[in-house]
Amino acid sequence: MSDIIRRDPRAEWIARNRLHPLHASLQPVLNSWLGPNGLLRKNPHAVGFIGPNGIKRIDRSGAQQLGAGKRASQAIVEQLPLHVVTEPAFYICVVPDLPGGRLSSHDRDLFGLARQLAGSSGAVLAVVFGEHKETSFELAGVDRLLQLTDVQYQGYAPQQQVAALAALEQQVQPRHWLLPDSRSGGGELGRRLAAKLGERPATRVWQVADNQCIGRAGAGREDLLRPLARVILAAVECAEPVSDTRHEVLPLQLAVSLLSAPARIQDLGAVAVDPAAIAMAEAEFILSGGNGVQDWDLFHRAAVALGATEGASRVAVDDGFMPRDRQVGASGIWVTARVYLAVGISGAIQHLQGIGACDKVLAINLDPSCDMVKRADLAVIGDGAAILQALIERIAAHREGAVRDAA
Numbered sequence: 477m478s479d480i481i482r483r484d485p486r487a488e489w490i491a492r493n494r495l496h497p498l499h500a501s502l503q504p505v506l507n508s509w510l511g512p513n514g515l516l517r518k519n520p521h522a523v524g525f526i527g528p529n530g531i532k533r534i535d536r537s538g539a540q541q542l543g544a545g546k547r548a549s550q551a552i553v554e555q556l557p558l559h560v561v562t563e564p565a566f567y568i569c570v571v572p573d574l575p576g577g578r579l580s581s582h583d584r585d586l587f588g589l590a591r592q593l594a595g596s597s598g599a600v601l602a603v604v605f606g607e608h609k610e611t612s613f614e615l616a617g618v619d620r621l622l623q624l625t626d627v628q629y630q631g632y633a634p635q636q637q638v639a640a641l642a643a644l645e646q647q648v649q650p651r652h653w654l655l656p657d658s659r660s661g662g663g664e665l666g667r668r669l670a671a672k673l674g675e676r677p678a679t680r681v682w683q684v685a686d687n688q689c690i691g692r693a694g695a696g697r698e699d700l701l702r703p704l705a706r707v708i709l710a711a712v713e714c715a716e717p718v719s720d721t722r723h724e725v726l727p728l729q730l731a732v733s734l735l736s737a738p739a740r741i742q743d744l745g746a747v748a749v750d751p752a753a754i755a756m757a758e759a760e761f762i763l764s765g766g767n768g769v770q771d772w773d774l775f776h777r778a779a780v781a782l783g784a785t786e787g788a789s790r791v792a793v794d795d796g797f798m799p800r801d802r803q804v805g806a807s808g809i810w811v812t813a814r815v816y817l818a819v820g821i822s823g824a825i826q827h828l829q830g831i832g833a834c835d836k837v838l839a840i841n842l843d844p845s846c847d848m849v850k851r852a853d854l855a856v857i858g859d860g861a862a863i864l865q866a867l868i869e870r871i872a873a874h875r876e877g878a879v880r881d882a883a
Contacts, residue, residue, distance in 0.1 A: 485853055486719075497720055498555055559721040561619050564599035569650040570618075571641070572602065573660040575760070575814060577609035579616055581835050582656045582712050587617040589684060589708075589715035590654050594619075598651065601728065603644065605629040605637055613725045617718035622728045631743040632661075638668045639734055645673060647731045657681070657709035670707040678705035682714050712833065751785045756802065756809040759785035761817075762834075764804055767791040768820020768841060771861050775819065778864040781871045787811070789821045805830035819860045823848030840864075 491502040568590045572583035579587075590600045599619040606629055613621060622644065628636045641653075653673075655666035657680050670677035680692040689708060693700040756762070763779045764787035765772070779786045788798035790805060804811055806826040816834040821827060823839075823846055831837060831851075839852035840860045849855040856863060 483853075483855070490719075556615075556720065556722045559619070559723050561597070561599040561724075564619070565597040566594075567599055567601045567620070567648045567650040568594045568652050568654065569601045569603060569641075569644065569648070570654045571662065571665065572604070573656050573658055573662045574604060574608050574610065575660050577607065579610050579612070580660075580814065581717075581833070582658060584616055584717035585712060585714050586654055586656055586710050588717045589710055590652075591617045591718055592684065592715055593652055593654075600723075601648065601650065603641065605633075605640075606631075614722050615718065617721070617723055618725050619723050620728045621725050622730070624730075631745070632741065633743065634661075634665055634668055635741055636734075637665060638672050640730070641669050642672050643730055643732055643734060651706070652704075653707045655707075655709050657711055663709060666707060666709040673707065675707045676705060677707040677709055678702060679709045680711045681708050682711045684708070684714070751779070751783055754785050756785065756787060756804065756811055759787075759811065760814045761785065762787045762804070762811060762813045762815070763817045763819070764788055764821060765792055765798070765819050766821030767795075768822075768860055769797070772797050774861055774864055774868075778868055781868045782817075784817065785813075787816075789827055790824070818848050818852070819864065821848050822846045823851055 487502055490496045490498050493499055570586055570590045572579060572586060574580075574583065587600060587602075594600050600617055601620040601622060602613065602618045604621065604623045607625060608623075624640055629640065644650075653666070653669060655669070656662035657666065663679075666677060667679075678689045678691055681689045682692060683690040684704065687704045688701055689704050691700045691702070692698075692711060751759070751761075761782070761784045763775070763782060763784035765775050766789035769775050769792065776786070778784075786798065786802055787804045788802050790803055790807060792798050793800055793803045793808070801809075803809065804827060805824070806829040808830060810830050810833070812833040813831075814835045815838065816831050816836070817838045817840070818831075819840045821839070821841070822843065825847075828847060828851055836854075837848075837852045839848045839855040840863050841849055841855065841857065842859065843849065844855070844857045849857070
């Protein structure tokens, strides 16, 4: 097994948040401390564990300490109260984007808003088209899950998806429909659904309170206040994600079978795009280099192998290694990538502000105490050049294996 220590950002956040109900369970137990007289005091109850025979055992191999992070993460899930809605008084239907088959931060904000609207008597129903890779619906606030895996819903199929949502409208008659107002599909699908239902949607909503919703207008310079609509297209950070409850995620089925009608829109698949031609603000995968990068030719080869858009810190741009339009940060470009891989970047406050909206941040750095490593969801401590070279070799081997399997 790997001896790399894995971090749990959520457990660390709960340990810092004194108002969270699980804060006390994640506080370290002191084994020893200095007393008021300068004598070292030891806590005999803090060491060891209770064995199967009820006898206290002390494990001196270090296995308890290495597995502490994993056990803490499991303890969080087990200790969170389970929210059960046996007979929902009404439904709040949410259609997440699920980019890459997983919930994005925008989707989690949307479920947080749905939980506010559902209260204690309503149920949040998530509608998922196609296969997905998400395993934490229970922690996102989902009470019921409807997954439509038929071929007709795969890819870009707004006509078939709207027909399925219209059938669900007749079946459960939800109080509200919530979709992300995004370019990943939720914005278009929500407007099509509103036209199908004859509803006027509330778009770019960033706050809901007192049966009213506030949305952005005037190119984001003004707020538009209107009564709470049935179809809500919510913006990023419309609500706090669910963090203090677990949910059942019971499966739900459509009561009627939909006949496959001839589609007027044909999905020809994704168009291959050169990552170097993608604007930084729209890139989904960014490989960013900083002052710690010594071999920039290797950095460019790694970006090509990974299919990532190149970015850089201000230091790298000032030194002339990258153009100015590739600078990431508050003094450069604010990015919203799904994956942001930082190589040799210490993490100045301006840079961390520019990547605040990224879903997953990975860091490769020699300094384990730098701010970028603290911000990262996954950090690798080591030489950046060696790690990038290893990535290139692994990717090449993986592609050769895929070609052999296909042949």
